[in-house]
Amino acid sequence: MTVSLCPCLSNKTYQTCCKPFHDGVAFPKTAIELMRSRYSAYVLQLTDYLVLSTHPDKQNRGLKESILQSMKDTQWINLKILKSxxxxxxxxxxxxxxxxxxxxxxxxxxxxxxxxxxxxKSNWVYYDGIIMNNP
Ligand SMILES: [Zn+2]
Structure with missing residues (x-):
């Protein structure tokens, strides 16, 4: 059996980490879990999951297209949670x-x-984000 690690870099297997969220059979219990599952969804290019895990107020018409656009030529290589x-x-x-x-x-x-x-509806969703300037 091949064990693949979750793309969110949690060191857990994908099956025991973000996959149940992506499959819609479980829901993240914390904002960090949702954050990680959205990162791994970007890695795996799961556009529908990214749309569904966005707050309905923020699901504008161009959302899916802009997510697809952001995935083009982009290879995600690392995630570091700094603070929550x-x-x-x-x-x-x-x-x-x-x-x-x-x-x-x-x-x-x-x-x-x-x-x-x-x-x-009791589940965590992404609302919006502020991009920080890097020095
Ligand atoms: Zn994960």
Missing amino acids: SLGLEIDKIGKVEFQADYINSNNHETLHEISRFKRH
Whole structure:
């Protein structure tokens, strides 16, 4: 049996980490879990999951297209969670600050973002994010 590690770099297998979320058979309990599952969805190019895990208020018409566009020529290589506030099982909102590294047309780039998460129908969804300036 081949064991593949989850693309979110949790060191868990994909089956025991983000796959149940991607398959819709389980839901992230915390904002960080949702954040990680969205990162691995970018790696695996699971566009529908990324749309579905976005808050309905933010699911504008161009969302899927812009996600697809952002995946073009982009190879995600690392995720580092820097900080989080709230976003736990008892919370209704949460913030996660992270850095994600990627290669885009041979350039090594870093996305530094503070993402905001909310609950929709009791499940965590991505609300929006603030891109931080890197020094
Ligand atoms: Zn994972």
